[in-house]
Amino acid sequence: MTNLLKSYNTRLTKEAIIKSLICGLIVGFSALLISSLVFWIVNPALWWLGAIFFALFTTAGTFFFYQKVYRPSARQVAKRIDGLGLEERMLTMTQLEGDDSYIAVRQRQDAISALSTINAKLLKMAISVPLIVCASVTGVLGLGTTTVSALSAAGVISSGKDVIEEVIPPAPKPEFEINYDVKGSGMIEGDVFQIVVQGESATGVLAVPDDDWAFTEWSDGSTNPYREDGNVQENMTIIANFSKLQDGFPGDGDGQPGEDDGAPGDPEQPGKKPGDDGQGIKGGEWEARNQVIDGQTYYGGKTYENAYEDMLEDLAQNGEIPDELRKVIESYFETIEQ
Amino acid sequence: MVTEKDIEQFGKQCENIFTQVSRDVIGQKEVVEGTIIAMIAGGNVLLEGVPGVGKTRLVRSLGRVFDLPFSRIQFTPDLMPADVTGTNIIVKDEHGNSSFEFQPGPIFSNIILADEINRATPKTQSALLEAMQEHTVTVMGTSRKLEEPFFVLATQNPIEQDGTYPLPEAQMDRFMFKLIVPNPTLDELMAIVDMTQKTMAEVAECACNGEQLLKMRETANQIPVADEVLRYAMILTSATHPDSECASEAAKKYIRVGASPRAGQALISAAKVKALIKGRFNVAYSDIEELAYPVLRHRIKMNFEAIAERVSADDAIKMILDEVSKNPKYKK
Numbered sequence: 001m002t003n004l005l006k007s008y009n010t011r012l013t014k015e016a017i018i019k020s021l022i023c024g025l026i027v028g029f030s031a032l033l034i035s036s037l038v039f040w041i042v043n044p045a046l047w048w049l050g051a052i053f054f055a056l057f058t059t060a061g062t063f064f065f066y067q068k069v070y071r072p073s074a075r076q077v078a079k080r081i082d083g084l085g086l087e088e089r090m091l092t093m094t095q096l097e098g099d100d101s102y103i104a105v106r107q108r109q110d111a112i113s114a115l116s117t118i119n120a121k122l123l124k125m126a127i128s129v130p131l132i133v134c135a136s137v138t139g140v141l142g143l144g145t146t147t148v149s150a151l152s153a154a155g156v157i158s159s160g161k162d163v164i165e166e167v168i169p170p171a172p173k174p175e176f177e178i179n180y181d182v183k184g185s186g187m188i189e190g191d192v193f194q195i196v197v198q199g200e201s202a203t204g205v206l207a208v209p210d211d212d213w214a215f216t217e218w219s220d221g222s223t224n225p226y227r228e229d230g231n232v233q234e235n236m237t238i239i240a241n242f243s244k245l246q247d248g249f250p251g252d253g254d255g256q257p258g259e260d261d262g263a264p265g266d267p268e269q270p271g272k273k274p275g276d277d278g279q280g281i282k283g284g285e286w287e288a289r290n291q292v293i294d295g296q297t298y299y300g301g302k303t304y305e306n307a308y309e310d311m312l313e314d315l316a317q318n319g320e321i322p323d324e325l326r327k328v329i330e331s332y333f334e335t336i337e338q
Numbered sequence: 339m340v341t342e343k344d345i346e347q348f349g350k351q352c353e354n355i356f357t358q359v360s361r362d363v364i365g366q367k368e369v370v371e372g373t374i375i376a377m378i379a380g381g382n383v384l385l386e387g388v389p390g391v392g393k394t395r396l397v398r399s400l401g402r403v404f405d406l407p408f409s410r411i412q413f414t415p416d417l418m419p420a421d422v423t424g425t426n427i428i429v430k431d432e433h434g435n436s437s438f439e440f441q442p443g444p445i446f447s448n449i450i451l452a453d454e455i456n457r458a459t460p461k462t463q464s465a466l467l468e469a470m471q472e473h474t475v476t477v478m479g480t481s482r483k484l485e486e487p488f489f490v491l492a493t494q495n496p497i498e499q500d501g502t503y504p505l506p507e508a509q510m511d512r513f514m515f516k517l518i519v520p521n522p523t524l525d526e527l528m529a530i531v532d533m534t535q536k537t538m539a540e541v542a543e544c545a546c547n548g549e550q551l552l553k554m555r556e557t558a559n560q561i562p563v564a565d566e567v568l569r570y571a572m573i574l575t576s577a578t579h580p581d582s583e584c585a586s587e588a589a590k591k592y593i594r595v596g597a598s599p600r601a602g603q604a605l606i607s608a609a610k611v612k613a614l615i616k617g618r619f620n621v622a623y624s625d626i627e628e629l630a631y632p633v634l635r636h637r638i639k640m641n642f643e644a645i646a647e648r649v650s651a652d653d654a655i656k657m658i659l660d661e662v663s664k665n666p667k668y669k670k
Contacts, residue, residue: 079566091564092620103340103560107619 004112005090007120009077015125016070017062022127022135023069024062029135029142031057036145040152041160047149054142084122086114173198177235183219184242185210201230207240216241307332340560345614347550348557352378352615354545355403362399362540363392364533365526372517372632373400373491375615378554379607381514382470382490384455384505384636391519392530393493397451398540404551405544406448406487413458415501419465423475440477445469448485448548452492456502463509466490470512487551507595507639514604516636561610563621568606570662571626575602577658578638588657592644597637604633627663631655 032054039046072080078090089111096104152159158166180192190205207215207225215225219239229236307328311321321329352374359370369385373396376383385393394410401408411422424443428436444450445466455463469475473484492513494505510516522530546554576584579596589596609625616625635651644654 075566087618087622087624088564088567088620089618089622091566092562095564096562101339101560102342102345103562103619106342106345107562110619 004115005074005077005081008081008123009072011120011123011125012072012077012080015127016066016072018125019070019127019131020062020066022131023065024058024060026131026135026138027061028054028056028058029138032142033138033145036142036149037160040145040149041164044149044152044159047146047153050142050146050149080123080126081115081118084118086111086118089114176232178202178229178232179237180205181237181239182207182242183239184216184244185213186215186240186242188240196229196232198233199231201228202232204228207242209242212245213242214245216243340557344553344557348554348614349617351546351550351554358403358542358545359396359399362402362542363396364529365522366392366396366519369517369519370396371615372515373397375608375611375629376514377404377487377489378551378558378611379514379604380487380489380555381604381608382492382512384510384513384516385491385493385519386496386516387493387519388497388521389495391521393519394451394453395540396519397449397491397493399542400491401449401451402540402542403545404449404487405547406551407485408449408451409444409447410451410453411444412453413455413462415457415459417458417462419462420477422462422465423469423477426478438478440480440482442482443475445475446482446484448487448489450488450490452490454494455492456494456505458503460503460506463503463505467509467512485548487548487555507637510636511598511600513636514608515632517632518635555611558611558614559607561614561619561621563606563610567609567621567623567626570623571605571609572602574626574630574658574662575599575605575634577662578634578655584662586658586661588654588661589638592640592647592649592654592657593638594641595639597634601633601637605629608633623663627659630659 032050035053036047036050039050074094075091078094081090082088089107093108093111096107148157151157175195175197178194178196180188180190180194182188186207186209188205189208191203192205194202196202204226205228207218207227209215217223218227219237219241225240227238229238307325311325311329314321314325355374356370359374363370373383373385377400385396387393398408398410411417420443422443422445424441424446426438427441429439430436450469452466455466469484469488470490473486473488474481475484476482490513494502573584575597576582577586577596578589578593578601579585580589580593582589582596605626606621608629609621612625612629613619613621631652634655638651638654640649640651640654643649
């Protein structure tokens with residue numbers, strides 16, 4: 001019987017392979033469509049992975065559909081042949097295979113006789129139009145999205161993420177207010193009032209003290225007069241603290257940190273500078289020589305300025321510098337060295 | 339076991355039967371074929387047609403063709419069951435002793451023509467039930483087997499319904515086929531008139547006897563049916579039920595009661611005979627579809643909507659056939 005149906009079986013196997021391939025292509029194109037779409041949105045540079053998915057899914061789909069759906073059985077072949085006008089002769093014949101009763105033999109003879117009257121070529125391939133349409137649609141969509149993804153990777157068109165953000169703008173992040181204020185005599189260079197989006201950074205501001213005043217610290221403890229607040233998560237009011245400077249050389253002059261240099265300059269106690277207690281200053285604390293005011297280093301104020309003028313006067317009158325003045329000058333140079 | 343000789347005999351006898359019947363009955367090809375198929379398959383036939391279209395003549399001709407005893411019962415409202423089945427009568431022997439003796443009724447024959455069956459009362463109609471199904475007659479507690487082959491060929495008139503008793507579903511179900519006898523065509527009418535001018539008597543000769551008819555039935559029964567074809571026939575039967583799992587839309591809309599399992603049996607039995615008559619050794623879908631009308635039309639009960647929309651049983655069967663044959667779920 002196998003030989004009898006061989007030519008029909010071959011035709012139907014071809015048909016089954018084509019149908020399976022179409023179904024596999026539908027699966028493959030669907031995978032391509034989905035992967036390309038995802039890559040376009042997430043990372044267009046990976047668009048080529050879609051081609052790999054397409055190949056894998058097409059192969060797996062074709063194999064699956066052939067094995068599970070379209071692989072023609074003997075009865076299916078018989079049914080298709082019967083469709084050529086054999087009135088279920090072949091179907092009955094396959095059912096009676098192995099039956100040697102007279103009626104089965106006669107039925108077989110009748111079926112073979114009827115089969116000889118038809119041509120295997122009459123068995124046309126039956127591929128449904130919806131299947132072809134489905135494959136075409138998924139093909140167009142799959143290749144289309146791949147092209148879009150590739151063009152996006154090349155920078156020709158926007159990525160999916162951008163397009164989505166254009167179409168559906170993200171919910172606006174909350175904004176926070178930042179106020180920079182001063183305590184004491186000084187000013188803040190930069191925007192003292194800023195509105196900053198959550199997580200973003202504020203523009204930099206610089207705390208600038210007036211003459212005879214020095215910046216001590218910001219209200220949050222930062223001692224750098226320049227600040228740029230980043231990753232803003234709340235409304236903030238930051239105050240720049242300035243303190244009045246006192247005349248005279250700060251510190252005890254021994255170059256060693258004092259035991260108790262006192263608090264940074266206190267505008268409430270004018271005339272008293274840190275280190276005036278003769279104990280010296282601690283490292284990292286207020287130090288007159290570290291102050292940069294109006295772009296000029298503070299070198300001790302009137303103490304050195306007066307010493308300079310006195311020295312010029314003494315040189316003009318006596319031709320020599322008194323020991324006391326010489327010490328002041330030495331101290332000046334030491335300060336610079338430090 | 340069927341032999342080559344049986345198959346040859348079947349073919350020859352079928353040909354003879356058709357030839358002989360055609361000598362008496364002009365036209366009515368489908369009705370003649372349907373009746374012969376039912377007789378070979380062992381089923382009863384209900385012939386419905388207006389008076390004068392040859393129903394009775396067909397039955398009488400078949401009696402001659404099969405060379406079988408033939409009884410005609412003219413059903414009337416006053417016909418009693420005993421008039422059909424027979425009864426016990428008192429007889430005296432030579433010594434003068436009285437005893438009951440069963441006097442067989444007309445049903446004790448091989449071919450029964452139940453003419454205008456719907457004119458008898460339901461009680462009398464019911465007297466035929468047992469005979470039609472079990473081929474036995476029980477009178478006064480004694481069952482008597484009817485001689486095989488046994489057929490009831492009943493006729494009824496679709497018009498003149500006054501004073502008639504429509505056959506109950508149980509009775510209807512016992513008929514393998516309900517055949518509609520149409521009016522003859524013009525050519526057939528001319529041939530009928532021409533023939534009957536010469537003689538009114540049936541001229542058909544015996545084509546096969548009762549024993550040969552039983553052998554033909556046995557042969558036909560051996561015809562194989564592919565599982566798919568059997569399933570299709572059962573789906574078709576089931577689709578007539580408005581509440582079955584295979585219920586068709588037509589059945590849901592127009593049918594109150596669907597066909598019984600007897601319809602499925604009748605479809606297959608008749609299809610085997612039809613296939614063999616065509617010279618085919620297997621049952622085809624086309625056999626089932628062609629036989630669906632005579633097998634199902636009297637077994638389905640139409641609902642009010644069908645009556646209101648003038649949808650006949652044949653219309654409903656056509657809808658069901660279209661629906662079932664196109665449904666991928668029941669794909670052939």
